[in-house]
Amino acid sequence: MQPKALALAVSGAAAGLLLVSGAAQAQETFEWKMVTSWPKNFPGVGQGPERLSELVEEMSDGRLTIEVFGAGQLVPGFEVFDAVSEGTAEMGHSASYYWKGKAPAAQFFAAVPFGMNAQEMNAWLHYGGGLELWNELYDDFGVDVMAAGASGVQMGGWFNREIDSVDDLDGLKMRMPGLGGEVMSRMGVAIVNMPGGEIFTSLQSGAIDATEWIGPYNDLAFGLHQAADYYYYPGWHEPTVMFEAIVNEEAMAELPADLQAILRTAVRDVNQDVLDEYTARNNDALQTLVEEHDVELRRLPDDVLAQAKAHSEDVVAELAESSEMARKIHDSYRTFQDKVVNYHAISEQAYYNARNPEGDTTSE
Template identity: 65%
Template sequence: MLGIGVTALVLNACSQKDCEPTAAAAPMATKENVKPIQWKLVTTWPKNFPGLGTAPERFAKDVERMSNGRLKIKVFGGGELVPPLEVFDAVSQGTAQAGHGAAYYWKGKVPAAQFFATVPFGLTAQEYNGWMHYGGGLALWRETYKPFGLVPYAAGNTGVQMGGWFNKEINSLSDLEGLKMRIPGLGGEVLQRAGGTPVNLPGGEIFTALQTGTIDATEWVGPYNDLATGLHKVAKFYYYPGWHEPGTALELIVNEKALKALPEDLQAIVEVAARAANQDMLDEYTARNNVALTELVDQHGVQVKRFPDDVIKALHKISDEVVAEIAGQDEMAKKVYDSFVEFRDRVVPYHELSEKAYIDARAQ
């Protein structure tokens, strides 16, 4: 009875004019009453390639679903709209509103970009995400891309990769001399210092290049992607660990003008969908790599080998020198490098007591 009395008082206090609907009470935007915004997203990956290529597709679906169809994104695989290694320029120039790839592909025009993909003997995926979202990495990344009119987001991580595919055994550092190997980013710089020849190729060209002898060896990602690419058909030895890519991050880059033209809620949806894609990819690789490796070994006879300790030690020494030198040649790269090293030096001692100590204990 008390509720009925209160309701009556409210209705009596409200005149007909006061109680009429206002503009503020307009219905929520829906697919039926708002024309959707259309975006193009270009990638460096083959269309729907497992993991790497499906991540931007999931991102686009998440954005459309969360926005109730107000923002629709059409995904183009590498070469469908622009060549794979021209994604950065295409989004910067507005040919597409967004892109998905790996930051080390742009090292020729943005030396600092390499640090936002992966650093040899650097951060793992978990450590990278900590630096990116709570250690200042993302702010530096956006500062780096600002002159190009781009806003970057972390949008995927493969975890620790494999060391690569070879048709000869690697028993010493001298076996890398004269080796033509598909290996991008800072890892390629290290290989060059060790006497090899790094080659930067998009994923869709690797198999043919190795098959025809254009390259002698290649790294790609890990068992899940390498099996799908068929690299076991053109190479005999599969090496680990992936010293060159300990936690490779993928990026979503968005044209800054296109992003700012969106309402705030759609901007937030893009951000949250990218964050979801970032975690989802790592989850998928963690689940699928072990299954794919078993198939490579048991069904295809792949020989899995570990790089000799002296090779790893030599590559580590070279890596430290190369990374520091590159940082010293570019002001922005130096700024990013200093932040990266500061975070690494803080997080590694703790992980020695936590992650690594636990994994060592579990193995006993």
């Protein structure tokens, strides 16, 4: 064979190998497991991971599939973070305040009492440097994180007795996680932590006297009205909960760039979709609770809210001083909150005041 012909043959063979290699890479498939802290297919927060799985499979044409496991199916709800960090599952869906024992500053990314709401949190995370700080915090655990849903402002909780003043809280046993739980403990409440799936039986049996969960949509689904008579608002402790999608760093690195992009895009879609669903469903569920199940809807007394706010300032300040990273996150959070509150005073809040000039019109 002539040198020129030989060169052409070699070049053609090499090109063929590249095409075969590229095609093989394009067809490579990945099968992941996602563990969650919620009951399987639970409305809202539990259906977010299911939607995420469906989106990823559709967008990737089946190259990346994610099997979703509810709390307790593969690992307990409070062991999701460890499972992802250790590679037992490639992905998890939960809320970061559950990991306060491992990374106390993680609580800033779930819910801060009297802090930012869902709209404000999303802005901080995606345009104020919050998400970068969240990932920096999780770096030591080999975990990537993305915002994956929000509850919106939650309810103040279910109580087995009336709360007429802050004195009525003394000695209560209540399920409340995160910074809000620490605030309540300083108001005389004995805080008990447990996954959502254990709340109803604990409240019904008297193991706890009160609980907060999420809001009417989820509380109705759990049947909490069958275990407590009094339903209080507002949810000062959780102006929203930001849910998280956590991914094992090594598993993420193994994905081709296009699948990584698909995963991040799908999570961003679910992040908004979960909040939209809560906004759409909560009022209908509240009406059902009040009108069909005779639930007593009450506003928390002013002295309870005043003391909760005062203690919240102390609790958040103490957390900020607990480590250099906590201080860094806190300063970013508060700086952004000050900015957004300043603007919302003449936009969102001013509009609410104009739309509802009589103030709180909720019937008690």
